[in-house]
Amino acid sequence: MSWRSLPAVVGSDGGWDAMEQAVLARWREDQVFAKSLELRKDGEPFVFYEGPPTANGRPGSHHVLSRVFKDIFPRFQTMQGRFVERRAGWDCHGLPVEIEVEKQLGISGKPEIEAFGIAEFNARCRESVSGYLDEWERLTERIGFWVDMSTAYRTMDATYVESVWWSLAALWDKGLIYEADKVVPYCPRCGTALSSHEVAQGYKDVDDPSIFVRFPLTDDPTLSLLVWTTTPWTLPSNQAAAIHPNVTYAEVDNGGDRLILAKALVDKVFGEGTPVVREIAASDLVGRTYDPPFPFVPGAHRIVSADFVTTEDGTGIVHIAPAFGEDDMAVGRANDLPLTNPVDKQGLFTEQITGFAGRFVKDADRDLIADLNSRGRLFRELTYTHTYPHCWRCATPLLYYAKPSWYIRTTDVRERMMELNQTVGWHPSRVRDGRFGRWLEDNVDWAISRERYWGTPLPLWRCDECSQITAVGGFDDLRAKAVNPPGEDFDPHRPYVDDVVVRCACGGEAHRVPEVIDVWYDSGAMPFAQQHYPFSGEQALEGKFPADYICEAQDQTRGWFYSLHAEATMLFDSVAYRNVVCLGHILDTDGQKMSKTKGNVIEPWTVLDKYGADPFRWYLLTAQQAGESFRFSLDAIEEAMRRFLLTVWNTYSFLVTYASLPDGWSPEMGAPEVADRPAIDQWALARLDETVDEVTAQLADYDAATAGRAIANFVDELSNWYVRTCRRRFWRSDDRADQQAAFATLHECLATTAKLLAPFCPFLADEMYVNLVAAHDSAAPSSVHLVDWPTSGGRADPQLVHAMDEVRRAVSLGRSARKEAKIRVRQPLAEAVVACAPADAAAMDAHTGLIADELNVKSVRFVTDPADLLHVTIKPNYRTLGPRFGKSMPDVATAFGALDGPTVVNALDGGDSVSITVAGESHAIGGDDVLREVHPSEGYVVANDGPVAVGLATELNDDLRLEGLAREVIHAVQAARKAAGLRVEEHILLHLDGSGAIREAVHAHGAHIQSETLSDEISIGHGAPFAGIHREEHVLDGEPLAVRLDRVATAG
RNA sequence: GGGCGAUUAGCUCAGGUGGUUAGAGCGCAUCCCUGAUAAGGAUGAGGUCCGUGGUUCGAGUCCACGAUCGCCCA
Secondary structure (H helix, E strand, O other): OOOOOOOOOOOOOOHHHHHHHHHHHHHHHHOHHHHHHHHOOOOOEOOEOOOOOEOOOOOOHHHHHHHHHHHHHHHHHHHOOOEOOOEEEEEOOOHHHHHHHHHHHOOOOHHHHHHHOHHHHHHHHHHHHOOOHHHHHHHHHHOOOOOEEEEEEEOOOHHHHHHHHHHHHHHHHOOOEEEEEEEEEEEOOOOEEOOHHHHHOOEEEEEEEEEEEEEEEOOEEEEEEEEEEOOHHHHHHOOEEEEOOOOEEEEEEEOOEEEEEEHHHHHHHHOOOOOOOEEEEHHHHOOOEEOOOOOOOOOOOEEEEOOOOOOOOOOOEEEEOHHHOHHHHHHHHHOOOOOOOOEOOOOEEOOOOOOOOOOEHHHHHHHHHHHHHHOOOEEEEEEEEEEEEEOOOOOOEOEEEEEEEEEEOHHHHHHHHHHHHOOOEEEOOHHHHOHHHHHHHOOOOEEOEEOOOOOOEOOEEEEOOOOOEEEOOOHHHHHHHEOOOOOOOOOOOOOHHHHOOEEOOOOOEEEEOOOEEOHHHHHHOHHHHOOOOOOOOHHHHOOOOOEOEEEEEHHHOOOHHHHHHHHHHHHHOOOOEOEEEEEOOEEOOOOOEOOOOOOOOOOHHHHHHHOOHHHHHHHHHHOOOEOEOEEOOHHHHHHHHHHHHHHHHHHHHHHHHHHOOOOOOOHHHOOOOHHHOOHHHHHHHHHHHHHHHHHHHHHHOOOHHHHHHHHHHHHHHHHHHHHHHHHHHHHOOOOHHHHHHHHHHHHHHHHHHHHHHOOOOHHHHHHHHHHHOHHHOOOOOOOHHHOOOOOOOOOOOHHHHHHHHHHHHHHHHHHHHHHHHOOOOOOOEEEEEEEOOHHHHHHHHHHHHHHHHHHOEEEEEEEOOOOOOEEEEEEEOHHHHHHHHHHHHHHHHHHHHOOOHHHHHHHHHOOOOEEEEEOOEEEEEOHHHEEEEEEEOOOOEEEEEOOEEEEEOOOOOHHHHHHHHHHHHHHHHHHHHHHOOOOOOOOEEEEEEOOHHHHHHHHHHHHHHHHHHOEEEEEEOOOOOOOOOEEEEEEEOOEEEEEEEEEOOOOO
16 A cells, blocks of 8 residues: 555646546446446436437537536536436437438439438438447547446437337327428428528528519508518418508508508608608508409408517518418418418419419519509519528528428427426526526427438328328337238338338228428437337336436527427426536637637547646536636636646645655554644645535536636645645654644545546546545545545634635735835745734734744734724725615715724724714714724835735844845755756755855854755865865855755665 | 627636625736746736616616627527
């Protein structure tokens, strides 16, 4: 049982990476992840769901972000004793996969896919999704994301598809699935509808006609509605004119031309100051009919009311063609308008449109406008520049076009979804009622069908005879209902499933509807589909549903977060997850989204190879509140590494270095009881306990950033206060008990920090733990990831912590004063005077030695009487007085102005009461109501910070001068030692050649110089007794000093 | 066009329930230490808290409007 030597991680390229690789190898060899699960298998389950990524592309830095957050809380909960199964998953279906395969095959569009053959095409899709699996697995392991990939669920597996079928059949039985027309963006050239994802890729700026058209009223043909549209080709299909119920309309006489439009738009359309003949309420218009712009299509041609109408553009009267717009369709449904569509699948007008039949609609715009004009219907024609979606494949302008689709009636459970959402712990919390809550409020039925190939087939069979739908809820169900039942190794994908014919209740034969389902439904089904529920048994979800925790980026609000929530609500009347962390996006240094086209993407392996996984993880977990976006750069990682990870490492390295020395220490040697250790040790342990409590609370609340900052603060104080001020106790101590106390204290702080750090930086934490704990205790678990989460030892001590804060402030002020006086720290001074309130003086009194050491002064004196060497002024404490006096605060401030600072402070410190007069009444004020400020007075160099000031006696006597000089000598010798290339523990022979004050100083402090420089012999004078291995010259306080040293031959 | 969020030092970010001196790191300047040493530390300079109104005795913090950036949706 002994200390292992440390790998070099500082200053060596790839050092950190090598350290992590060694840890990784050990995890692999010892099966540590599997052991961590085995260890907790009887613990209360903590359910985690992995949102399945699509594995048909390389993982990027944003995937590292979500995977790191998916890792930290399960690790934390595991250490807390919970059993956290972590099963990976892969999203296999969908358009992105199909597009990838189309590219590979060099084909494009549905006709070409069908010509190629669906069976072969889908086989290629199946292969394609596993193409990047190796890379995903390699990255996942390297970043330390513990998830079981060997048992990963795949949405394309037959068992998975079967569970999805079960759920869809269940929804069908509840009457929640229906078929209806839906307006979709449609490419007439490719003959296919496009997903929103595809539409988003194809926006372009285009010029379209913008026309104002007269719709004469039936009951008054000399009066016309003025209607504005940018799609003239939809005017033949006009069914209605929509107006807003709360907008006031107006009649305008434009040179005998009587027109109606929104009153607010009169000036915009006709010019400033155009007179309004009369105002017309919307209610006076609704229901009236008009003469349609074209005679081809029969219909209502009626004025209807609709909320979406605005007075931003146009005339406030909107042309409605229900087949060609989502709003139009909704208005059509609400008003029972006929759905007429005189445009075929190639985007050509049908025979119904006399004179235009067979023409591509967009190309007919010009002639349609001319036709309107010839009949006196055109009021005005302009050109309108706007962004309009085009097919990303062939650049054809998309048409919005009504097509039949399958829907899930999620609006039936909207209220319930909103109720259940209230019980979900969202992080950040605003998402609950913000982005997600709003989404639920605006919920519309879920369009789940896709006219594609590679997806879960919609398990609905339509009878050729009676058109009745038969829903199939599983493979056995299908075999029971089929005319030609499939065999055991049935692939439920297209085209095979399409060949299965089902016997309808009417006796007719039913064929499957052609659609597959939205991939989001697949992923939302993972809670039960990954278990093959219910085919694997009704109990299959026990302890596995709902999830305690999931995590994804915020773009999943309408994706996975929604599909999980909707399906769980409809199928189980339950939430799917109790807690969800919703992450922000990764941006580049300029705040721009990373994208391949901008060339600003940082590949994860770049970071991992250069810095390692822990620095990457630490940065992602703590640099920003989860939910906010990151400004990401390699420099930012480097800063995180240097500022935190290397500080931890140096502190750890310090302990191991000195503990390993012959007169060092190891945990089995023990140490004095905490109560018998110095105050500084008790302070460190008090801070440790505070930190443990804080980190535990924050991680339990899914706040990694705040928890991480608490660790970082502690580590900073441990390194820059505890270790720095205690350094000598470790390596040269005459007091063995004190040395052991120091080692034991630092050891406990670091061992516990390793445990706190385990969920954040699992590599560093394990490296530290193994060396600090496991290497000394054969009974201890072999990895930090197998230990219990630390608990605080009840040693929190707010008073001690406060006192130390005051000490540090006093030291800081003292250094500031030294700088002011231009006196270096090596020069000892006689006295530091700390001026403050009696309570603070009492707190600091136990630590005067520390202050003296840090400031290099002989003594520390407290001054609490303000009359002594400092002037004291007072101010009202608004925080305590504000609530008491409210509006009278200005009077209070005035009353304070009349008080004499020193008098008040003396009275309060002496226990007397002080009162002020406000609005004629006397009020007693206490110590807390007064803020004191001290100001420097003569004679001392003083630095002050509010209620505390530190003064230094700058006058030097001979003793102080000589001592300062002796330290200069030591400094010179140490520089020489280093220049000579000596090891720190090597002893030397030392000869100094100097005169005057230097010689005096060496005589006075020779023993000290000797011990500090490890000089077995010291001599001073001209002419050295030995040649030595090194000689150098210095000038101290204007006097020359030559240093000569020689190595002491060590026996053996 | 709608929703959500952000805007604090040159840069990256902290700043419960409003309280009068707005903090940290990096960078910069000056310096210290030289037994944590291919490291470490200190002291400084640096801010109209995006803007304009409002509520309040008091606003970085609450409200309204606007600007810019990001995300989602249309």
